[in-house]
Amino acid sequence: MLIALIQTTSSDDPRENLARISARIREAANDGATFILTPEVSNCVSMSRSHQEQILQLEADDLSLSGYRALAGELGVWLLIGSLALKTGDVDGRFANRSFLIDPSGEIVARYDKIHMFDVDVNKDETYRESDGYRPGAKAVVAPTPFGDLGLSICYDLRFAYLYRALAQAGAEILTVPAAFSPVTGKAHWESLLRARAIETGCYVLAPAQTGQHSAGRGKERQTYGHSLVISPWGEVLADGGTEERTVLVEIDRSEVAQARRKIAALCHDREFEGP
Secondary structure, eight states: OEEEEEEBOOOSOHHHHHHHHHHHHHHHHHTTOSEEEOOTTSSOOOSOHHHHHHHOOBGGGOHHHHHHHHHHHHHTOEEEEEEEEEBOOOTTOOBEEEEEEEOTTSOEEEEEEOOSOOEEEEETTEEEEHHHHBOOOOOOOEEOOTTOOEEEOOGGGGGOHHHHHHHHHTTOSEEEOOBOOOHHHIIIIIHHHHHHHHHHHTOEEEEOBBEEEEOOSSSOOEEEEOOOEEEOTTSOEEEEOTTSSEEEEEEOOTHHHHHHHHHOOGGGOOOOOOOO
């Protein structure tokens, strides 16, 4: 099957992002893609909590989600909206970083809230406290599709191998890792971690990414690493999106998953042990 990863540079304007990404989805569908994926925070890349509070919406009211659902139904394609930043109505005011799988009729068939929050000090100029603005999810999700079961994750989840092993052992054959990775950690770790997750699980890994300098109407602008990647179940890089805005088109073959797992059946070789 032909898949498409949308690599884009989202701003902090949800309407603008919806229009730009929707046009790219249409192009990918016209090129024959039947499963199309967008990056993390496709609707709004913003470092300003006050701007997010003003511009973000609840899931039921979100213009991006309703737009993408209508588009999937019109085009008859599967969409993985890597994530949307959404209000939650929580007492503490924190948002959700939520991924959506939408089927060709426009129905939402799976939701996943990012579990691991990016609270790090990369260097003196680059620090993040995602948990200040976003609440963490608490449930891993595997979603069945006609082309294989999907294990959903988002960005910083990538560093927690136990999540992906659990997804694969629960039936996932394809792992989705939409991201807005930082340039520093991206250069150091992005490809290595994605390849490791594929090798450990015998899954395809599909990682659509934000890229470049993100314009901001309010607050500090952010940079992201790009390099949307498709990794085979054997750990090979099948496509690399580089750093420009583009659509990555790749053919994948579900039988490659079974073949990789026959060669190395590591998912079946867990052992109990004591310590440390």
